[in-house]
Each structure stands twice: as C-alpha cells, then as structure tokens.
Amino acid sequence: MSDPNITLYTGQSPNGVKISITLEELGLPYTVRKVDMIANEQKSAWFAEINPNARIPAITDTFEDGKEIRVFESGSIMQYLVSRYDKDSKISYPVGTRAHVEVSRTPGPPQGQANHFLRYAKDDHEYAAARYQDEVKRLYGVLDKHLRDSGYDYLVSDKCTIADIAHWGWITLSRWAKVELSDFPTLKIWEERMLARPAVEKGRHVPEKHHREILQDPNLMEEFEKRGKAFYRKKEKEAAEAEDEA
Numbered sequence: 001m002s003d004p005n006i007t008l009y010t011g012q013s014p015n016g017v018k019i020s021i022t023l024e025e026l027g028l029p030y031t032v033r034k035v036d037m038i039a040n041e042q043k044s045a046w047f048a049e050i051n052p053n054a055r056i057p058a059i060t061d062t063f064e065d066g067k068e069i070r071v072f073e074s075g076s077i078m079q080y081l082v083s084r085y086d087k088d089s090k091i092s093y094p095v096g097t098r099a100h101v102e103v104s105r106t107p108g109p110p111q112g113q114a115n116h117f118l119r120y121a122k123d124d125h126e127y128a129a130a131r132y133q134d135e136v137k138r139l140y141g142v143l144d145k146h147l148r149d150s151g152y153d154y155l156v157s158d159k160c161t162i163a164d165i166a167h168w169g170w171i172t173l174s175r176w177a178k179v180e181l182s183d184f185p186t187l188k189i190w191e192e193r194m195l196a197r198p199a200v201e202k203g204r205h206v207p208e209k210h211h212r213e214i215l216q217d218p219n220l221m222e223e224f225e226k227r228g229k230a231f232y233r234k235k236e237k238e239a240a241e242a243e244d245e246a
C-alpha cells in the first residue's frame, strides 16, 4: 500500500465534516485546502479540475499506481478512504459481509433542501419547506426507532462506522432545519455519543469552527440566517447579470 498523500478541499459544511471526521477516525495525515464558499471558489476553474460538479468536499490522493486520484461526492470519498485505508475495519466492515451492506444502505435526510426553503429562499415556499422538513422528521423518526429497537450504540452495531459519520454531519445541525432533536430522544443520545468521540470533536472544526454552537444561540442564528440570505441574493444577482451579458 502506498503512503497516503491526501489533500482535503472543503468548507465548513455538513458534507465537508463527514470527510474530516472520517480522516480523523482513521488517523490519516491530510492537508486541508479551504474552499471559500462565500467567494464562490468552488465554481473556479482550478477546482473544476478536481470536482467538475463544483461542490465541496473533494480530495486528491496518490493512487496505488503512483498517479494522482481525485474523488468527490462525500459518500464516494468515505467509501474510497475506508476501502483503501481501513484495513483493520475500524469504522467499516469488509466487503461481502452483512454489516457492510447495512452500512451502505442507510438513508440520508434531505436536510439541505429543507434548510434552503426554510432559511434562504427568496419568496415564501411554504409547500416545499414543509415537504422537505416533514421528510427530515420522518427519517429522524426511522433512525430514532431503529436505535431504540436495536439497542445498538451506533447505527449498524455497537461500532461507529461511516454510516454514523455521514448522518451526524446533518443531524447535529437539525435546528437549522427547525427540527428539535429532543423530539427524537434515542437519536439525541446517539448525536451526543458521536460528539463525545475525540475524532468527531477534532474533525468537525475543519476547516474552521463548526456551526453546532451557533445553533444553540438564537441571536447568532439570526445573524447567520441574515448572512446566508444575503449570500444567496448576491449569487442570484450575479447569475442574472452574467446571463444579461451573454
């Protein structure tokens, strides 16, 4: 196995922290290149070479053949990292086992869409906001029941896996989708159990301070929402101007 040579391209976001937490759990060395999402750096030409879909997170690494490999989509990156570097099955299970199938089949909540319609959208989109928020709540209910019925500490077993890491990135920020975790008591205990892991604590603050604490303070939340709204209006204005020029 060649040595890891990983650069993580990321911004502070639920999808981004999935990767920094995975890297911390695996104890892998990595370099962080912050992608400035406020400046729309994810849309720049240099980043399109790494992820043509223009979204964070992405990684580069040196592959087994000695050449660079570029991986994007948070789920694919996590799969890549464990298949290549988690030889002791610290946060995964070997391919071909029942538990491996269980890790890959866990559903993720459509929380990014709920956040958008609840916090940032230009006009009032009551129907869309309710639809996505209801789906987030429904999935939280499924996970809460699963944890309660199974009695497991984590989603697949008593071992934390990439399924937990992928969900935690979103669920820890449930309040942003106006969903209270206290309505899902077993999921809340799981969220806190994850937070207590040293790798989660370290990885969540990459490339900068995590947003969980902001969501405990109504004033900070209001400020954060204002900034988010302003960001989207600016983006829309720039897109309209670019269209006019074309």
Ligand SMILES: N[C@@H](CCC(=O)N[C@@H](CS)C(=O)NCC(=O)O)C(=O)O
Pocket (backbone or CB within 6 Å): 013, 014, 015, 016, 037, 042, 054, 055, 056, 057, 072, 073, 074, 075
């Ligand atoms: N399905 C992708 C979603 C990636 C994604 O939506 N990233 C967001 C941050 S969480 C992003 O880059 N947003 C900036 C943009 O859309 O321009 C994944 O799982 O990696």
